[in-house]
Amino acid sequence: MARPRRFSGDVNALVGILLLAVVLVLANYVSARHYRRFDWTRARVYALSDRTIQVLRGLRSELRVTVVEIPDAAVTAGDVYGAVREVLDRFQSQSRMVKVEYLDPIRDPERAKILLAKYRITNFDVQTGVVVFDNGTQNKYVTQDEIVEYEVGQGGRGRKMKAFKGEAAFLAALMTISEKPRTICFVKGHLEGDIESFERTGYSTLSDELRRDAFKTKGVEDLARAGVPADCDALVVGGPQRAWLRPEVDALEAWLARGGRAVLLLGPVFDWGAKAFKRTGLEDLVERRGVKLGQNIVIDPKRMAPMGRLIWKSDRYADHPITARMTGAPTSWPLAREVRAPGAPGLIAKELVSTTEQGWGESNLGSFDSDEEPRFDAATDAKGPVPVAAAVEDRAGGARLVVFGSSAFVSNAILDLESDFNRDLLVNSVSWAVGREQAIGGVAPKATEHIKLSITGSQLWTIGLIAVLLMPLGAALLGASVWWLRRS
């Protein structure tokens, strides 16, 4: 009878093991759906902000997030993708509406090709990886530059991740695509930059960049007769070369008075031989709104770009929502004039971008028509730092206005270089103008723990001696002593 009893015992054991396995699988299934990720770091580096949690918990439709990663880029960038994965993992822990997929374009080129075309991802952006947010109706992708703040190593060698801004960038993307699409109208009719034009002076790249941020773009003309179309959430005046007619200026003025929003790119229009720029008809309008355009060309020898003396770079930004997330992100300024914001009663005006103290506003316009090297003249030139952009808000009337002293800083020629952050500055300006501040910033970047070791060669040898030799040797000697004691 022993054999049947053993058989039944074995079966019982097997059933017991299987039952426990089922219970444990179920427990793990439940734990995978309802989990918490505790953050034991001092600075709560990995914890989401309350604001992000609130937004995620409010999601009512599926949000598909696709991380397009390039392994090589991940290595040079440090642990960017580890941090991205962490944030998205936490997004998922807050809402089951968030679905995350990781795509390696090298392993899955066909799918990557479809994705790049669908979301209009540029080849430049994809090289360092992007994170795409798609809620079924709108989408937006975030680039690596938007999620990482770098610092350059000693002697200009190596880039280290100084701070991770992923949560803020992802939240901005999420909120951008959650809202109804805003329409940005580009005024035509005075030889402004054209959003359809692929020429160097055109704005087709700018239009693409705005669409990437879930804006719609379109051209509008004849403001004098038809006024500003009702579906325009903001107007962009991109460098008029011909003067606006009085009725057109009045139409814009009336629109702003009704709380309209506008971004004006009022770069200098040369009138060769004259001592001042050609008038566009908008100078008085902006002055009434607290912004004064200079009759000069701003240059900054300390931050001169390699392309020529009329292009310089700046990363000196004011404390303003438009530039809140642009720390360490330089912008290029080709052919820019001074834009001061003395303000006006009832208006809040702020100068956004400026040169260094070594920059100035060259008022001798004739010097640019010759080989003469511009020199600072304290009597006539504007002394640095010279501002080249300003934002004005009429809290009572609701109008918002951003004025730039360069029309070319977001032209195809500059944006196609893809080396600076001009795109971000303009998109941020448009976002602020239409009241989409949440798409610009709000969540502070998280500083990554980077413990700097200061070890000399001899100290390293001492550590090696202790860790690799003395500690194992101590264990071996202890063992030998125990063995000897027990033997004796």
Next chain:
Amino acid sequence: MVNVPTIAARELRAYFYSPLGYVVLAVFLLLQGIVFWLFMSFLSQPGAPPGAVMQYFFGGTILFWIAVLGVTSAATMRLVAEERRSGTLEPLLTAPVTSSEVVLGKYLASLGFFVALWVPTLLYVAILRGYADARPEWGPIAAGYLGTFLEGGAFLAVGLLASAMTRNQLVAFILAFVFAWAIMLLGVLENLVSSEWLKATFKHVHLFRQMDDFGKGIVDTRHLAFLVSLTAFSLFATVKVLDARRGA
């Protein structure tokens, strides 16, 4: 469960009375020492990537895993297999102790030995505090040790099951090592499958990623659930294997 402390104490003494225990400790400290020294020298370079030394120390290299798998397999290989070979298992099982008490006692002893192996590595933290500009954070270090404890505990339970399945110590060691590697490699399959739920399943059991989280200072309840489940399952299966032997 009254016999558990007695059995655990007897087994723990056996670890420290045997030269093999110290050989394991010495080899373990040698491997961990090399890992620590490599990271110290690498992260003190001017162009080193950001991150704390201990973050990489816990699970950052294959040497970490070899050490954990090696010591857990070695620590458990003789626990049941040797008793079966020498014929002391049957008297133990016929004594008034339950299989659960035997398994739990032996498991706790191996866990105690595993913890004892890691205690000297706290000296690395002291060294780090002496040479880093900024004081390393205790939170991620504690999480790293917690992860190591839980993963080691799971592998010890797997090792104990392997030891109960054979009477040969060497076979038990190899079985434990192979089982543990197989469990570890399950997570890697995440990248090789396209099915969503399979991906999620493999991700859930991805031990490398779990240890990476612990090293960074993240304690995820999913990782805790999986590691405790694996431990519980292995211990329960060991009890059932011993029960089957008791009935034979």
